[in-house]
Amino acid sequence: DIQMTQSPSSLSASVGDRVTITCRASQDIRNDLAWFQQKPGKAPKSLIYAASSLQSGVPSKFSGSGSGTDFSLTISSLQPEDFATYYCQQYKSYPRTFGQGTKVEIK
Amino acid sequence: EVQLVESGGGLVQPGGSLRLSCATSGFTFSDYSMNWVRQAPGKGLEWVSYISSASSTMYYADSVKGRFTISRDNAKNSLYLQMSSLRDEDTAVYYCASSRSRIVGDWGQGTLVIVSS
Numbered sequence: 001d002i003q004m005t006q007s008p009s010s011l012s013a014s015v016g017d018r019v020t021i022t023c024r025a026s027q028d029i030r031n032d033l034a035w036f037q038q039k040p041g042k043a044p045k046s047l048i049y050a051a052s053s054l055q056s057g058v059p060s061k062f063s064g065s066g067s068g069t070d071f072s073l074t075i076s077s078l079q080p081e082d083f084a085t086y087y088c089q090q091y092k093s094y095p096r097t098f099g100q101g102t103k104v105e106i107k
Numbered sequence: 108e109v110q111l112v113e114s115g116g117g118l119v120q121p122g123g124s125l126r127l128s129c130a131t132s133g134f135t136f137s138d139y140s141m142n143w144v145r146q147a148p149g150k151g152l153e154w155v156s157y158i159s160s161a162s163s164t165m166y167y168a169d170s171v172k173g174r175f176t177i178s179r180d181n182a183k184n185s186l187y188l189q190m191s192s193l194r195d196e197d198t199a200v201y202y203c204a205s206s207r208s209r210i211v212g213d214w215g216q217g218t219l220v221i222v223s224s
Contacts, residue, residue, distance in 0.1 A: 049210040096154035
């Protein structure tokens with residue numbers, strides 16, 4: 001199975017900050033990587049696929065990059081609605097695997 | 108508007124069975140593959156199972172293989188998860204999610220399964 005490791009596990013940031021979350025795969029997954037956002041008590045929401053392509057309706061303040069084993073999600077200017085937990089997921093092979101999540105909290 | 112609505116969760120004893128459903132609308136269900144993803148209380152996301160659009164291919168996580176069965180009814184725009192031999196560690200919110208070209212798009216709101224005596 002492909003292991004996905006996110007860092008950090010949590011971070012505190014202020015409104016307006018630029019935030020970057022990283023995700024590392026245990027083997028080459030090309031760009032078969034997605035990012036999801038989950039707010040407390042809510043279902044996950046799909047943000048990014050193919051490492052850097054935004055899902056329809058996702059604001060451009062979110063961006064993704066990377067290929068192979070190292071990936072990142074950046075939020076350019078953090079807003080109150082962005083405080084949530086973010087997960088990466090590889091879809092190169094089954095079983096699909098998620099990172100452990102990164103909780104973005106208000107400083 | 109795309110909608111995925113899970114149902115069928117509840118309290119079940121260890122060793123028991125439960126059938127989850129996911130009713131969909133707002134998209135051409137038969138064109139999409141489907142997935143079940145779960146989340147134990149306070150934990151991260153865990154992929155559970157996948158079924159292709161025509162039910163020709165299914166995959167399962169090792170943790171549920173042999174105990175859970177995924178199925179779909181394209182005429183009813185619905186996805187199912189038959190769960191048997193349930194264990195305490197199967198306690199979670201279960202989400203259905205659509206996918207196309209391997210990419211997950213829309214998610215349901217989830218249904219809670221509690222396995223406890």
